[in-house]
Amino acid sequence: MKFVGLISLLLVGLYMVTNWLFINVLPHRYIFDKDELMTMVNQTLERNPDGNSTAILTDLGASLHDRYGKFINELNFDEWVFNNAGGAMGSMFVLHASVTEYLIFFGTAVGTEGHTGVHYADDHFMMLTKYQMAHTAGELEPEVYYPGSSHHLKRGVAKQYHMPGGAWALELAQGWIPAMLPFGFLDTLSSTMDIETLWKTVKISAVNMVRNALWGKI
Known part of the structure; x- marks a missing residue:
């Protein structure tokens, strides 16, 4: 029983420390601003009114690289990977990954549905094409997010x-990224x-987390 009590105490202590860091320290380590990214998304959509997915992702990827330099990976369609999580499947391209933030292109050519997961991070899902629907238990009508709007999935x-x-989106997560893996x-x-x-x-x-850490971005 003493062992169980000690483990419980350590877990509570760990949570208190990580939560304090989440609130008071991590925001000062972020390099991305969700509002600035949303502005860049809408500017990209205005430049590509026909809604062509390839053109939108290429345009936005170049703008992000121009804005954030070495902290953004140049878009390469040969480096996309599948992502299976929460019963959903799509593909993604990692634009940035560090201990406190990730920025990716995510979407699907054929459609998908699943669980968002419960994360120790705030997630901002900025729609580029088509739409995303979300459902909270107890709500009988869905939330619907169209191009130019953002779905904020709060921590927890x-x-x-x-x-x-x-449907394709720019996704920004800010918080304890390793806990999401x-x-x-x-x-x-x-x-x-x-x-x-x-x-x-x-x-x-x-590779991205280590490289960014060496550049001073945790």
Whole structure:
């Protein structure tokens, strides 16, 4: 019983420390501003009124690289990877990954639906094409987010979500990013067995986090 009590005390202490850091320290380590990114998204959409996905992602990727320099990976369609998490499947390109932030392009050509996961981070899902629907337990009508709008999934909140084929978004997460990684890995180990994709995802995440840390961005 003493051992259980000690473990419980350590877990409570760990939570208190990480939560204090989340509120008081992590925001000072962020380099991305959600409002600025949303402005860039809308400017990109205005330049591409026909809604062509390739043109929008290419245009926005270039603008992000111009704005944030070495902290943004140049868009390369050969470096996209699948992402299976919460029963949903899509593909993503990692623009930035560090201990406190990630910025990715995420979407699906054929449609998907699943669980958002519960994260130790705030997630901002900025729609570029089509739409995203979200459902909170107890709400009988869906939230619907169209191009130029952002779905803010707050830390610790869970929802169901749906995206039709051809829906693409810019996704910003800010918080304890390593704590989000198991959500992105467990579907591989429990169902898909797509070890190659898992290895690519781990490699991309690790390389980006270490490189950005060496540049002073945690």
